[in-house]
Amino acid sequence: MQKIIFFLSFLAIPFTVWSQDDFLAKQYFADGDFEKAVVFYEKLVEKNPRRTEYAQDLVSCYQQLERYIDAGDFLRTRLNDRNPYPTLLVDLGYNYALQEKEKEADIYYEKALHIIQKNPNYGYAVGLRFQHYSLLDLAVQSFKNAMELNPGLNYDYQLARIYGEQGKIEDMYNAYLNLVSDGKTSKSNILRSIDDFISENADDPNNVSFKKVLLERAQKSPDILWNELLSWLFVQQKQFSSAFRQEKAIFKRIDGSSTMRLESLGEQALEEQDFDVAKDIFKFIIDNTNDEVTQLNAELHLIDITLNDGAKANLANVEKQFETLIDQYGYRPQTLQLQVAYAKFLTFRKNDPKPAETLLKNSLDLPLNTRGTAYIKLALGDILVFDKKFNEALIYFSQIQQKLKNDVLGQDARYKVAQTSFYKGDFDWALTQLKVLRSSTSQLIANDAMQLSLLISDNSLEDSTQTALKKYARADFLAYQNKTTEAITALNDILEKHKGEKIEDDALFRQAQLLESQKKYEEAQFNYQKIITFYGKGILADDAHFALAELYRKEFNNPLKAKEHYEQIIYNYQDSYYFPQARKNFRILRGDAIN
Numbered sequence: 009m010q011k012i013i014f015f016l017s018f019l020a021i022p023f024t025v026w027s028q029d030d031f032l033a034k035q036y037f038a039d040g041d042f043e044k045a046v047v048f049y050e051k052l053v054e055k056n057p058r059r060t061e062y063a064q065d066l067v068s069c070y071q072q073l074e075r076y077i078d079a080g081d082f083l084r085t086r087l088n089d090r091n092p093y094p095t096l097l098v099d100l101g102y103n104y105a106l107q108e109k110e111k112e113a114d115i116y117y118e119k120a121l122h123i124i125q126k127n128p129n130y131g132y133a134v135g136l137r138f139q140h141y142s143l144l145d146l147a148v149q150s151f152k153n154a155m156e157l158n159p160g161l162n163y164d165y166q167l168a169r170i171y172g173e174q175g176k177i178e179d180m181y182n183a184y185l186n187l188v189s190d191g192k193t194s195k196s197n198i199l200r201s202i203d204d205f206i207s208e209n210a211d212d213p214n215n216v217s218f219k220k221v222l223l224e225r226a227q228k229s230p231d232i233l234w235n236e237l238l239s240w241l242f243v244q245q246k247q248f249s250s251a252f253r254q255e256k257a258i259f260k261r262i263d264g265s266s267t268m269r270l271e272s273l274g275e276q277a278l279e280e281q282d283f284d285v286a287k288d289i290f291k292f293i294i295d296n297t298n299d300e301v302t303q304l305n306a307e308l309h310l311i312d313i314t315l316n317d318g319a320k321a322n323l324a325n326v327e328k329q330f331e332t333l334i335d336q337y338g339y340r341p342q343t344l345q346l347q348v349a350y351a352k353f354l355t356f357r358k359n360d361p362k363p364a365e366t367l368l369k370n371s372l373d374l375p376l377n378t379r380g381t382a383y384i385k386l387a388l389g390d391i392l393v394f395d396k397k398f399n400e401a402l403i404y405f406s407q408i409q410q411k412l413k414n415d416v417l418g419q420d421a422r423y424k425v426a427q428t429s430f431y432k433g434d435f436d437w438a439l440t441q442l443k444v445l446r447s448s449t450s451q452l453i454a455n456d457a458m459q460l461s462l463l464i465s466d467n468s469l470e471d472s473t474q475t476a477l478k479k480y481a482r483a484d485f486l487a488y489q490n491k492t493t494e495a496i497t498a499l500n501d502i503l504e505k506h507k508g509e510k511i512e513d514d515a516l517f518r519q520a521q522l523l524e525s526q527k528k529y530e531e532a533q534f535n536y537q538k539i540i541t542f543y544g545k546g547i548l549a550d551d552a553h554f555a556l557a558e559l560y561r562k563e564f565n566n567p568l569k570a571k572e573h574y575e576q577i578i579y580n581y582q583d584s585y586y587f588p589q590a591r592k593n594f595r596i597l598r599g600d601a602i603n
Contacts, residue, residue, distance in 0.1 A: 355394050537556065
């Protein structure tokens with residue numbers, strides 16, 4: 009037995025030495041220490057002559073050390089082997105190019121291309137090697153030659169990437185569209201790639217080019233795919249009316265079998281506050297579907313549009329609309345969204361929570377599944393909080409939390425437990441809940457949990473009586489009740505009486521948000537700027553930069569100022585929740601089209 013163990017240990021020694029050589033070679037190469045790396049790669053190539061990556065890295069080491077003769081000798085030796093791999097011809101050609109021997113380089117490049125004529129299957133490897141050396145025209149030639157010689161090969165994805173690098177945007181679009189029209193990839197995959205080249209500006213050359221390519225294809229070979237992609241383009245450009253025309257064409261082509269795309273477009277238009285188009289879309293859905301749930305959802309969206317009109321919204325008329333819908337659709341498990349929407353309208357818009365509580369408590373008597381019950385209890389809890397029935401609300405939220413622990417609804421309920429505890433001044437229990445939520449699978453819930461957690465903990469250390477924190481909780485609760493002006497006044501009291509305390513930046517930020525909701529953009533701008541000036545190293549600095557950037561972009565039409573604040577997030581707050589959106593918006597404003 010001991011002899012066997014000794015024998016196995018003896019066999020393991022060469023493997024250990026090889027793995028060490030492999031690790032050290034790669035490490036020295038990555039560190040740029042090519043003198044040391046080359047020693048290990050020479051050993052590795054000698055022991056593993058068929059490992060292409062070792063040969064390529066050894067050649068790279070020689071070239072980094074300007075040992076072009078050694079590189080050339082090595083490559084020529086490998087080319088004299090039986091069945092040499094054709095990418096070695098590209099490597100040798102490039103080695104000559106580094107010595108400014110262009111004629112010799114071209115000879116070997118041509119030899120590599122000639123190999124593809126004999127065997128098109130080598131097109132992929134040769135093309136990638138040319139691409140590795142940024143010889144993009146030769147890479148394109150390799151891929152295209154292979155595809156022409158063997159129609160079964162498809163390198164449109166590689167071609168699209170190269171065309172993007174070359175700035176040949178129209179060719180890039182066509183290559184991507186070939187992939188999706190031939191069924192080689194999904195529409196969502198190519199849209200992820202194309203998205204980097206498209207901006208909100210309909211006059212951007214890249215946008216114009218994509219529209220042109222799609223219209224040409226639609227004329228040559230009509231296909232619903234081109235309508236879908238045109239609709240997508242119009243949505244990116246915020247041209248919802250044009251997108252709606254495409255969606256109507258799609259709807260007719262599929263014989264009205266589904267309104268899902270129209271519903272999604274209507275919701276996007278509503279979110280972007282294009283209320284006229286959103287209204288037209290939801291009316292079209294109501295007129296063209298027999299599905300009751302779809303009709304009801306569209307009706308509720310129309311009510312949302314009316315309520316979004318702020319001061320012009322006639323609450324009495326809206327209430328009649330709700331009553332009409334209830335008469336039409338009734339109180340059933342299939343109409344929970346109507347019951348919740350009506351209850352929230354009564355509470356948050358009419359300031360009348362009592363009938364809303366009764367309505368939802370009656371809804372709980374319906375035969376509901378677990379998620380349906382949780383949906384009603386979550387809305388009922390919100391209404392009870394509004395009515396200051398904190399303990400009763402906490403019972404409902406806790407029940408959801410227990411029933412749906414790993415569900416987003418359960419996490420949302422846990423956050424509401426923390427928020428309600430915060431409103432009633434039970435900061436310790438709020439913190440306990442928030443600590444769990446900071447690792448939530450929902451990034452939005454996790455971010456909100458972190459913000460509230462830091463607000464409580466930061467303002468409890470400095471002031472053991474938590475006086476300012478209690479005032480802030482009261483102001484935030486007033487905002488929750490839609491008593492915006494009173495909330496702004498309450499926050500003013502904090503700013504006047506607790507100046508210089510940690511809570512000041514929180515109060516400034518919350519007040520700015522409320523001022524924005526009242527369209528008092530200059531006052532909100534002043535608050536955000538004050539946070540940046542006096543609390544530039546605080547936890548709300550990135551929030552203030554992003555909020556200011558959005559104000560400059562959307563309300564003040566000042567893209568230069570917006571770019572400045574997005575740039576601050578990109579360079580100084582890489583771990584910010586807003587980083588991805590800030591980077592995207594910055595690139596759009598700068599006019600980038602980089603993949």
